Amino acid sequence: MSGNTKMLPSRKPTHHLERFSESDLPTSRGLFRIVIFRDKRDGKEHVAMVRGDVKKEGVPVRIHSECATSELFGSLRCDCRAQLDRALDFIAQGNVGVLLYLRQEGRGIGLGNKIKAYALQQDHGLDTVEANMKLGFPDDVRRYDIASEMLRSLGVQSVDLITNNPLKIAGLVDEGVPVRRRIPSRTLTNPLNVDYLKTKRDRSGHLIEFLEEDGSEAKAG
Numbered sequence: 091m092s093g094n095t096k097m098l099p100s101r102k103p104t105h106h107l108e109r110f111s112e113s114d115l116p117t118s119r120g121l122f123r124i125v126i127f128r129d130k131r132d133g134k135e136h137v138a139m140v141r142g143d144v145k146k147e148g149v150p151v152r153i154h155s156e157c158a159t160s161e162l163f164g165s166l167r168c169d170c171r172a173q174l175d176r177a178l179d180f181i182a183q184g185n186v187g188v189l190l191y192l193r194q195e196g197r198g199i200g201l202g203n204k205i206k207a208y209a210l211q212q213d214h215g216l217d218t219v220e221a222n223m224k225l226g227f228p229d230d231v232r233r234y235d236i237a238s239e240m241l242r243s244l245g246v247q248s249v250d251l252i253t254n255n256p257l258k259i260a261g262l263v264d265e266g267v268p269v270r271r272r273i274p275s276r277t278l279t280n281p282l283n284v285d286y287l288k289t290k291r292d293r294s295g296h297l298i299e300f301l302e303e304d305g306s307e308a309k310a311g
């Protein structure tokens with residue numbers, strides 16, 4: 091992929107983060123190293139969960155945005171907690187990889203606005219994209235400069251990205267992080283999140299395959 095001009099970063103590397111603290115962290119999936127990066131602009135603390143030697147090519151990486159409703163409170167409106175769990179499982183099983191946990195709730199619009207969007211969906215039958223538009227937000231305001239800065243600091247040479255979302259690949263490459271390939275992320279559907287997942291697929295370009303035979307599983311990338 092070197093020599094392909096598409097792989098060249100379109101922007102200069104940013105330096106918004108301070109590598110603030112780190113420690114070994116025993117977890118239910120074995121030992122990780124947790125590294126905290128502080129954004130000098132807003133004080134937000136972004137997390138890297140690191141397993142094994144990641145100063146090399148083709149490191150499995152998941153870029154995950156925080157989702158309090160799903161991860162803390164068990165919401166069934168989205169599949170964030172399942173995606174987080176499966177990415178950590180995958181990294182633990184291969185004994186190498188990085189999970190970046192970015193503090194950008196609700197695709198970057200914040201928890202309060204996310205709940206406003208839920209209310210619009212509930213009361214007016216809008217989908218995720220329409221509700222965000224109505225609130226004045228683009229569909230996805232997440233940024234990838236933070237993720238690329240974290241990966242550079244960790245010494246990752248190139249990435250095998252665990253994702254369903256082609257925008258994430260483009261976002262990383264745009265920030266100068268080579269993506270070697272995509273590792274599909276599988277997730278389960280339920281009656282409450284199937285519309286959300288279909289909107290992701292049909293309106294936001296996510297590569298999600300639904301296994302309609304049993305209606306119980308979605309395969310996403």
Ligand SMILES: [Zn+2]
Pocket residue numbers: 157160168169170171
């Ligand atoms: Zn979520």
